[in-house]
Amino acid sequence: xxxxxxxxxxxxxDKPEQRLRIILGGxxxxxxxxxxxxxxxxxxxxxxxQILSGSLTEFDQSVLFSIxxxxxxxxxxxxxxxxxxxxAMQGLFRNPLADPALIxxxxxxxxxxxxxxxxxxxxxxYLGLYGLGIAAFVGGIASSMVIMRIARFSGTxxxxxxxxxxxxxxxxTFAGTGFLTFLSDDQQLRALSFWTxxxxxxxxxxxxxxxxxxxxxxxxxxxxxxxxxxLLLLGExxxxxxxxxxxxxxxxxVITASLCVGAAVAVSxxxxxxxxxxPHLIRLLFGSDHKLLIPASALFGASLLVLADTVARxxxxxxxxxxxxxxxxxxxxxxxxxxxxxxxxxx
Amino acid sequence: xxxxxxxxxxxGSKTILDQVSLQARPGEILSILGPNxxxxxxxxxxLAGYIRPTRGQVRLDGRPIQDIDxxxxxxxxxxxxxxxxxxFPFTALEIAAMGRTALAGNEPPxxxxxxxxxxxxxxxxxxxxxRPISSLSGGEQQRVHMARVLAQLWGxxxxxxxxxxxxxxxxxxxxxxxxxxxRSLCDKRGFAVVVILHxxxxxRRVSDQTLLLRxxxxxxxxxxxxxxxxxxxxxxxxxxxxxxxx
Numbered sequence: 001x002x003x004x005x006x007x008x009x010x011x012x013x014d015k016p017e018q019r020l021r022i023i024l025g026g027x028x029x030x031x032x033x034x035x036x037x038x039x040x041x042x043x044x045x046x047x048x049x050q051i052l053s054g055s056l057t058e059f060d061q062s063v064l065f066s067i068x069x070x071x072x073x074x075x076x077x078x079x080x081x082x083x084x085x086x087x088a089m090q091g092l093f094r095n096p097l098a099d100p101a102l103i104x105x106x107x108x109x110x111x112x113x114x115x116x117x118x119x120x121x122x123x124x125x126y127l128g129l130y131g132l133g134i135a136a137f138v139g140g141i142a143s144s145m146v147i148m149r150i151a152r153f154s155g156t157x158x159x160x161x162x163x164x165x166x167x168x169x170x171x172x173t174f175a176g177t178g179f180l181t182f183l184s185d186d187q188q189l190r191a192l193s194f195w196t197x198x199x200x201x202x203x204x205x206x207x208x209x210x211x212x213x214x215x216x217x218x219x220x221x222x223x224x225x226x227x228x229x230x231l232l233l234l235g236e237x238x239x240x241x242x243x244x245x246x247x248x249x250x251x252x253x254v255i256t257a258s259l260c261v262g263a264a265v266a267v268s269x270x271x272x273x274x275x276x277x278x279p280h281l282i283r284l285l286f287g288s289d290h291k292l293l294i295p296a297s298a299l300f301g302a303s304l305l306v307l308a309d310t311v312a313r314x315x316x317x318x319x320x321x322x323x324x325x326x327x328x329x330x331x332x333x334x335x336x337x338x339x340x341x342x343x344x345x346x347x
Numbered sequence: 348x349x350x351x352x353x354x355x356x357x358x359g360s361k362t363i364l365d366q367v368s369l370q371a372r373p374g375e376i377l378s379i380l381g382p383n384x385x386x387x388x389x390x391x392x393x394l395a396g397y398i399r400p401t402r403g404q405v406r407l408d409g410r411p412i413q414d415i416d417x418x419x420x421x422x423x424x425x426x427x428x429x430x431x432x433x434x435f436p437f438t439a440l441e442i443a444a445m446g447r448t449a450l451a452g453n454e455p456p457x458x459x460x461x462x463x464x465x466x467x468x469x470x471x472x473x474x475x476x477x478r479p480i481s482s483l484s485g486g487e488q489q490r491v492h493m494a495r496v497l498a499q500l501w502g503x504x505x506x507x508x509x510x511x512x513x514x515x516x517x518x519x520x521x522x523x524x525x526x527x528x529x530r531s532l533c534d535k536r537g538f539a540v541v542v543i544l545h546x547x548x549x550x551r552r553v554s555d556q557t558l559l560l561r562x563x564x565x566x567x568x569x570x571x572x573x574x575x576x577x578x579x580x581x582x583x584x585x586x587x588x589x590x591x592x593x
Contacts (some may be wrong), residue, residue: 016456075526096434231448233435240397241448243421288435316375 010310020292027299031076034303038072039064040308043317071203075309075323076302077211078268079278080219081260083301086275087282087293088222088257091229092250093163094281099276104143105168105253107173109265114180117147128280133210136266140258143169147254160328198271198324202310207267214263218256218300225252226290233288271324273331274301280335348373348539349424349507354393354403356386356563361531363389364400365563371539373505376529378550378571379543381560382584388429388542390560394541395426395509407507418449424507424550425496429515431488433480439491440476443467446498462501466494469528471521485516493525505537512543522546526553548592551575 010211031234040046044063050056054062082100090098100106112135120131150165222229228249231239236246264271278301282293305323308330349371356364363386371377371394379387383397392398394405396412405412407423415423425446433442443463447454470490480488493513500506508529514522530553532538544550550557550571557574559566566583567574581588 016460080547094434186384227448230437230441231445234442234445235428237392237397238426238431239449240417241395241421241426242446243418243494245417247502270520283435288437289441 008165016289016291023286023292024295025298027296027303031303031306034306034310035076035295037074038075038306039194041069041310041314042068056143066205066297067203068210070205071200071313072306073208073307074203074211074267075200077208077215078264078271079274079301079303079305080298081211081215081264081301082218082271083278083297084215084222085257085260085264086301087279087290088253088296089230089275090279091232091290091293092253092257094233094235096280098163100257101270101272102170102171103147104173105140105261106171106270107177108146109140109142109262110196111137111173111176111180111272112136112142113190113265114177117191117195118180118184133207133251133263133266137259137262140262140265141255142175144254144258147180148216194322195269196270196324197322198327199312199320199322200268200305201313201320202263203267211263211267214259218260219294221252221256222294223291225249226294229253229290229294230288269322269324271305272328273335274305274327275336276333278304348408348505349394349541350406350409351390351394352404352406354390354400354405356389356393356400356507357403362424363563366403367560367563367565368403368556369394369558369565370505371541372556373537373539374533375541375556376526376533376542376554377556377558378554379541379558379560380545380547380550380575380583381566385560386563387560391426391511391541391543395424396420397417397426408505417436421450421499422503422506424509425499426509427493427496429511429512429514431492436479436481438477439467439472439480439483439487439494440464441475443479443494443498446495447501450499450567459498462498463494466498466501467491468502469497470494471524486518486521489513489520491515500538503536505539507539507541508532510540510542512545514544514546514549522549529553547575 036048038192039051040048044060046060046064050060051064067286085100089100089103090096092098113132116131116135146166147169150161151205181189185194192240228244231242231244232246232249234242239246279293279297282300286292286296305327308326309323313320315321351367351369353366353368354364355362355366367386369377369391373504379390381387389398393400396405396407396415399413407415407420412420440460441461443466444459445468447462449460464473464476470489470493472487472494475487475491480491483491496508496525500533513525517525523567526549528536529540533540544554544555550553554571556569557567557571559574559579561583575589577591580591
């Protein structure tokens with residue numbers, strides 16, 4: 001794999017656009033294959049050839065359109081959202097190990113959702129779902145606003161302050177979520193803990209559409225900012241010298257990443273490690289250029305979550321496993337392995 | 348051309364710069380020397396427009412530097428800072444091309460790459476173009492960043508180049524090569540170069556003007572040959588004149 005990517009790099013040295021297109025095309029194929037696999041398996045097996053030729057029975061069609069397709073699309077959208085927000089945050093912090101959960105965006109969103117579940121009573125139906133969604137956006141944005149405000153106390157907008165502020169915010173939001181868990185009754189406790197584990201069960205077309213309308217504009221904003229993100233890696237001082245308005249860029253990144261995380265948390269709870277592992281893998285295979293990293297993280301994150309969700313809903317059939325548990329279970333050790341491997345390579 | 352008029356800068360109650368004035372003229376190399384903590388880097392950041400001095404004014408080509416927008420400023424002056432830590436595996440060529448990223452106007456990426464390649468060959472690191480920057484030695488990294496800074500000012504006339512200890516990791520040959528390059532930019536393109544140095548003999552040899560800083564104040568200022576004397580140096584660094592080697 002590494003030899004292949006190296007060859008790709010050498011062959012297209014002076015044609016970076018062409019290399020970009022080939023890699024993104026490949027990842028697009030991967031996403032399509034993941035989707036094709038996921039659409040056929042489940043409690044009811046569907047035949048891919050029949051789906052493509054449109055010769056399904058009415059019952060199979062209703063399974064396809066009202067259960068399986070929305071779920072796959074939701075998994076893809078959430079995966080893409082987590083992948084790009086992770087990539088953007090890592091660029092912002094100039095640290096390949098940063099993550100939206102780290103600066104408290106996920107924590108803020110989770111606290112807001114917990115508030116809705118416990119204080120506003122039982123959550124059901126479309127209205128409840130939208131309520132959760134709005135709460136998660138508000139929580140995510142609110143915590144990033146607080147973090148940005150704290151980060152500016154020292155006069156300059158420093159990344160160190162932002163990280164420290166994120167740690168503090170996380171502590172507070174987790175304490176808040178814990179307290180709400182303590183207050184909740186049995187029914188709410190169940191809803192809370194399932195949501196915290198992260199699941200794509202009960203996917204409908206509405207959350208898919210809401211999520212897509214948020215994630216796609218964010219993706220475009222981040223792709224437009226990708227060259228600036230590269231420059232920011234030199235440090236704020238040097239990026240400013242090279243002509244970049246770092247304050248505006250950082251604000252744009254924080255807002256788009258919060259929107260993506262809020263959208264993902266609202267519809268699927270806390271799904272860990274996608275935002276951390278996906279950009280990391282892309283960087284290892286194809287390099288750090290954000291022009292490639294952002295769209296590639298979207299495609300690869302989407303494929304990975306579609307595959308993970310397929311496993312999560314089939315492996316313990318007839319029930320299903322929260323996909324967040326699966327991604328953490330596989331992602332954690334994998335990430336550790338990456339770290340060890342990377343530190344061994346260094347002299 | 349940079350004019351600094353009685354710059355003072357204080358952080359809290361601590362005065363870092365006190366009434367420092369200087370002029371970086373086109374075609375000249377100005378070196379800034381002084382003991383550790385004399386305020387050299389702060390002065391350079393003020394000249395670059397990154398820090399706004401609490402008093403005094405910096406003018407670039409006659410205009411107050413804070414009135415010039417960042418991308419125009421980037422075409423008129425470039426800065427090489429001391430250490431640049433990068434946790435991401437970019438190649439030397441990609442780093443050099445970053446000098447072109449935020450400039451106004453839509454430059455095709457191939458153009459930026461072509462400029463980056465030429466800049467790399469000027470600082471003699473073109474053979475390292477495709478190596479990840481983290482695998483290079485300190486001196487090689489410094490030359491790659493120098494190439495990035497040159498790429499930023501590519502094609503400009505009478506721009507300003509600010510260098511903060513650019514020779515700290517360079518061997519003797521590349522120290523001289525760097526200043527040959529600066530000199531030819533001064534002669535052919537009318538650049539004004541401001542450079543922070545620690546090596547007295549080098550400063551005396553390569554720079555036209557010298558500013559000696561002590562405790563945030565200008566200790567001496569003038570042509571390098573007249574300013575860098577054993578007497579001045581022994582006073583500035585508080586060492587015996589027999590220990591001064593120029």
